[in-house]
Amino acid sequence: MILRTLVMMAALAAPVSLMAQDAPESPWAGKAKLGYLATSGNTETSTLNTGFEVGYTVGKWVHEFNAAAVRASEDDVTTAEAYDAGWRSERKISDHDFLFGRLNWRKTRFGAFDTQFSQTVGYGRRLIDADKHKLNAELGAGFRQSEDQLGIKEDETIFRGGVYYKWLLSETADFRQDVTAEAGEENTYVESVTALSAKILGNLALVASYTVKHNTDVPPLTEKTDTYTALSLEYTF
Numbered sequence: 016m017i018l019r020t021l022v023m024m025a026a027l028a029a030p031v032s033l034m035a036q037d038a039p040e041s042p043w044a045g046k047a048k049l050g051y052l053a054t055s056g057n058t059e060t061s062t063l064n065t066g067f068e069v070g071y072t073v074g075k076w077v078h079e080f081n082a083a084a085v086r087a088s089e090d091d092v093t094t095a096e097a098y099d100a101g102w103r104s105e106r107k108i109s110d111h112d113f114l115f116g117r118l119n120w121r122k123t124r125f126g127a128f129d130t131q132f133s134q135t136v137g138y139g140r141r142l143i144d145a146d147k148h149k150l151n152a153e154l155g156a157g158f159r160q161s162e163d164q165l166g167i168k169e170d171e172t173i174f175r176g177g178v179y180y181k182w183l184l185s186e187t188a189d190f191r192q193d194v195t196a197e198a199g200e201e202n203t204y205v206e207s208v209t210a211l212s213a214k215i216l217g218n219l220a221l222v223a224s225y226t227v228k229h230n231t232d233v234p235p236l237t238e239k240t241d242t243y244t245a246l247s248l249e250y251t252f
Contacts, residue, residue, distance in 0.1 A: 046071040048222060050247030057107040062087040064245045066099075075107040085243055096124035097241070111141045115153060117175070126164075126241050127233035131204065133159040133197055146183065153177040159199055163234050171199040187214040203231040212249065222249045 025157040047067040054060045066083030080102050087095040114137070121131045137155015154176050161169045177195040184190055193208045210224040226243040233239050 026168050043069070044072075044252070046249055046251040048247040048249040052174060052246070060087070060089045064243070064247060077103075077105040077106075077107075079103045085245070092134045093124070095243075097126065097243070098122045104138070111144070113139045113141075115155065117138050117155075117157075118197055121228075123229050123241065125230075127166060127230045127237045127239065128162050128230070129162050129166075131159060133157060133175070135173065135197075137175060137240045148183075150183045151177075151179045153179075159197060161202065164237070165234055167234075169201050171201050173199040188212065203229075205229045218251045220249045220251070222247045 028229070047070055048065065049060075050064045052060075052062045060140045062085075064083070064085045068079065068081040070077060072078075072081040076197035081100070085097045087097060098119045098121070104116045106114045108114060114222075116136045117134070118130075119133045119135075122129065131223040133156030135155045137153055137157075139151060139153040139249060141149070141151050151167065154174075156172070156174050157173055159169075159173045161170075161171075169177065175195070175197050177193070180192045182190040189212050191208070191210045193206075196204050197204045205227075206229075207227040209226075211219045211221055212222045222245075224243075224245045224247070226245070227240060228242075229240045231239065
């Protein structure tokens with residue numbers, strides 16, 4: 016029902032998007048997504064994933080903010096709950112090179128760590144910048160503050176690396192693979208996001224994604240890896 020309502024809203028918004036094509040290009044860009052699945056009968060389950068990204072480009076600077084949330088329940092008992100938020104600023108220094116600064120905050124109710132907050136700066140390069148294929152890499156360092164589910168806190172220096180790949184399959188579909196790692200003396204955090212997006216109406220797309228979050232050092236009786244599979248509607252603006 017929710018997905019059907021979103022499609023109807025996108026259809027109404029499509030003429031507005033077409034009118035906006037004649038206006039000057041805005042420095043603002045973004046996207047919002049929503050996915051929901053519910054089942055009933057012998058077992059009642061529900062899963063909700065939502066998020067948004069907003070970017071602002073001015074001169075040689077690019078600023079981006081993103082946030083996301085995932086929640087799942089079974090028979091009115093919460094089985095998964097996670098939140099992410101991040102800020103990134105990029106300063107272009109050549110056609111292929113840039114400097115960046117990042118803030119990343121993560122909270123997982125049932126994961127190894129209750130919260131993780133990192134602050135990093137570094138250097139990035141656009142390794143491939145073709146029409147159909149784009150590949151960026153980043154390398155930097157900074158600090159991270161963590162608190163596990165037992166309330167034990169850790170402050171450490173970290174090194175950050177990231178690889179971000181996008182393949183334009185057609186005018187209406189693309190594939191994305193992002194892999195990032197934060198390595199510290201106490202723990203190394205690795206995240207992989209694989210996503211396939213296909214436009215279905217105007218600025219509305221259907222996105223299937225698979226996310227893996229892994230910590231190398233976790234408290235006893237805690238899994239090192241969490242995975243999330245999602246099917247969402249995404250609206251770009």
